[in-house]
Amino acid sequence: MATTTQLLAARLQTAFDSVALGADPVLRRSDRADFQANGALALAKTLGESPRVIAERVLSAFDPSGIVREVELAGPGFLNLTLDTDFVMAQLEATSRDDRLLVPVTNHGTVVVDYSSPNVAKEMHAGHLRSTVIGDALVRLSAFSGATVIRENHLGDWGTPFGMLIEHLVDVGESAGVEALSVGDLDGFYRSARASFEASPTFQDRARARVVALQQGDVETLRLWTLLVDQSVAYFSTVYARLGVLLTAQDVMGESAYNDDLQHVVTDLDARGLLQISGGARCAFPPGFTNREGEPLPLIVQKSDGGFGYAATDLACIRDRVRRLHARQLLYVVGADQNQHLEMCFAVASMAGWLPEGSQAVHIGFGNMLGTDKKKFKTRSGDVVKLVDVLDEAMERATASLLERNPGSTEIEVAELARSVSIGSIKYADLSNERIKDYVFDYDRMLADRGNTGPYLMYAHARICSIFRKAQEQDVVAGPIMISAAAERDLALVLLQFPDAIASTLEDFQPSKLCTYLFELAQTFTTFYENCPVLVAADPSERSSRLALCGVVRSTLATGLSLLGMDAPEQM
Numbered sequence: 016m017a018t019t020t021q022l023l024a025a026r027l028q029t030a031f032d033s034v035a036l037g038a039d040p041v042l043r044r045s046d047r048a049d050f051q052a053n054g055a056l057a058l059a060k061t062l063g064e065s066p067r068v069i070a071e072r073v074l075s076a077f078d079p080s081g082i083v084r085e086v087e088l089a090g091p092g093f094l095n096l097t098l099d100t101d102f103v104m105a106q107l108e109a110t111s112r113d114d115r116l117l118v119p120v121t122n123h124g125t126v127v128v129d130y131s132s133p134n135v136a137k138e139m140h141a142g143h144l145r146s147t148v149i150g151d152a153l154v155r156l157s158a159f160s161g162a163t164v165i166r167e168n169h170l171g172d173w174g175t176p177f178g179m180l181i182e183h184l185v186d187v188g189e190s191a192g193v194e195a196l197s198v199g200d201l202d203g204f205y206r207s208a209r210a211s212f213e214a215s216p217t218f219q220d221r222a223r224a225r226v227v228a229l230q231q232g233d234v235e236t237l238r239l240w241t242l243l244v245d246q247s248v249a250y251f252s253t254v255y256a257r258l259g260v261l262l263t264a265q266d267v268m269g270e271s272a273y274n275d276d277l278q279h280v281v282t283d284l285d286a287r288g289l290l291q292i293s294g295g296a297r298c299a300f301p302p303g304f305t306n307r308e309g310e311p312l313p314l315i316v317q318k319s320d321g322g323f324g325y326a327a328t329d330l331a332c333i334r335d336r337v338r339r340l341h342a343r344q345l346l347y348v349v350g351a352d353q354n355q356h357l358e359m360c361f362a363v364a365s366m367a368g369w370l371p372e373g374s375q376a377v378h379i380g381f382g383n384m385l386g387t388d389k390k391k392f393k394t395r396s397g398d399v400v401k402l403v404d405v406l407d408e409a410m411e412r413a414t415a416s417l418l419e420r421n422p423g424s425t426e427i428e429v430a431e432l433a434r435s436v437s438i439g440s441i442k443y444a445d446l447s448n449e450r451i452k453d454y455v456f457d458y459d460r461m462l463a464d465r466g467n468t469g470p471y472l473m474y475a476h477a478r479i480c481s482i483f484r485k486a487q488e489q490d491v492v493a494g495p496i497m498i499s500a501a502a503e504r505d506l507a508l509v510l511l512q513f514p515d516a517i518a519s520t521l522e523d524f525q526p527s528k529l530c531t532y533l534f535e536l537a538q539t540f541t542t543f544y545e546n547c548p549v550l551v552a553a554d555p556s557e558r559s560s561r562l563a564l565c566g567v568v569r570s571t572l573a574t575g576l577s578l579l580g581m582d583a584p585e586q587m
């Protein structure tokens with residue numbers, strides 16, 4: 016079953032094609048009609064005629080039957096299109112019967128999403144929260160579009176700090192160390208390790224020797240390392256569970272997983288003539304990347320001491336994702352500050368033939384999370400904010416406001432709801448902003464039940480659920496959808512654009528587009544509900560029709576929220 020815009024676009028295309036081949040009409044929503052089509056302007060240049068004349072010809076070739084009620088020539092050559100209300104009703108009926116709400120399956124390939132990626136024995140910070148939330152939404156959206164999705168948590172689990180961390184574990188004793196990590200005191204552990212390292216030259220020697228032992232695969236060293244990794248992963252998993260994201264311990268594909276490939280990466284690049292020695296290091300120089308002086312920028316693959324850099328791991332990763340996992344899309348949900356590094360890796364991988372045609376690596380960058388003072392998100396003492404503290408604080412505030420709303424309830428009764436609301440608010444506050452921009456993390460704003468917030472959408476959904484509960488008591492059942500009032504028609508038109516919202520969200524991996532759509536839907540629903548009584552409608556068939564319309568709104572909101580990784584409680 017085709018979507019509304021697909022059907023309309025096909026008709027338009029036929030009309031444009033009959034005037035001149037190669038035209039590419041663009042459909043936009045419009046205040047003057049339901050849609051506005053543009054395409055005559057571009058054709059005018061090629062045909063050397065006025066856009067208005069071309070639009071007239073398109074108009075006379077346009078077959079509106081069954082879809083469009085009115086076409087009007089506007090401005091320099093636009094076509095304003097008003098849909099036939101019977102067509103709108105039929106499309107809406109089809110939507111209400113379809114689990115996918117007419118969203119087509121468009122992706123048949125494999126998508127690997129690299130997200131979250133915290134570092135072992137280090138606290139997750141705001142950047143990891145953003146990566147986790149955005150990545151999770153993209154995982155869900157890609158899966159909904161039909162793709163086979165592989166989640167990869169590219170844990171920072173290798174490198175020189177592990178010499179120091181392992182020696183610190185030895186010093187504090189395994190059980191005390193494990194205890195500290197399991198309660199989530201990752202930063203405390205890391206800081207003490209650092210302090211020992213800075214204070215004592217003997218500790219430094221031990222740490223250096225430990226790194227060598229780790230790289231050589233010394234069994235005891237690997238055992239201690241595994242302990243650190245496993246404890247950290249267990250801790251991260253509790254955070255993921257609280258956040259309600261899909262990541263599990265099975266999705267860990269840490270930096271260390273590529274150790275055996277690193278030498279092959281170097282050999283392979285060398286054999287293709289892509290490496291040059293620069294300052295003793297083996298570097299690739301992908302074209303187009305230069306420093307401020309305009310000199311070519313190196314991507315260091317192997318350092319002068321023989322050690323491999325972050326780039327070697329990322330290159331090995333790309334190879335693995337394409338060769339072993341057959342990924343067509345490689346999504347990297349990583350902070351904007353790593354853009355150049357990733358783009359250089361992608362460029363080198365393409366040169367080496369590791370990103371064959373038809374596969375695509377995309378950096379899904381994002382900006383910083385800021386405090387209400389518009390500065391970097393920090394605690395009052397200037398420390399990194401612990402992610403779980405953020406979740407606790409949001410939970411406390413959500414509990415308080417739910418208790419205020421429902422004075423009869425207890426904290427325990429509202430706990431599950433408070434969890435959904437607090438997590439949903441945090442996620443929505445993040446996702447509703449254009450991801451590349453910095454955004455202000457403001458508890459009051461994100462938890463407000465008015466405005467473009469998580470709770471506003473969740474309440475809209477819950478309100479419809481309550482209409483359905485009342486309908487059941489009154490034996491009203493949903494029936495055929497009949498559109499007569501303007502507010503019904505407006506709501507219907509927004510509902511029919513859900514597939515477009517999903518498509519544009521995935522086109523540039525921008526969850527904020529889905530948020531904007533859902534917010535508009537909730538607002539349009541509110542207007543509808545104010546203007547069109549549902550259960551007290553005069554006529555029984557009108558009641559059933561409006562209830563059915565509510566049903567489509569409910570499923571659209573529920574589907575949309577779940578694609579953002581949010582709960583949609585039935586009662587709030």
Ligand code: ARG
Binds near residue numbers: 129134170329347
């Ligand atoms: N572990 C890194 C950090 O915490 C992020 C890794 C991002 N992923 C990647 N493939 N490079 O900054």
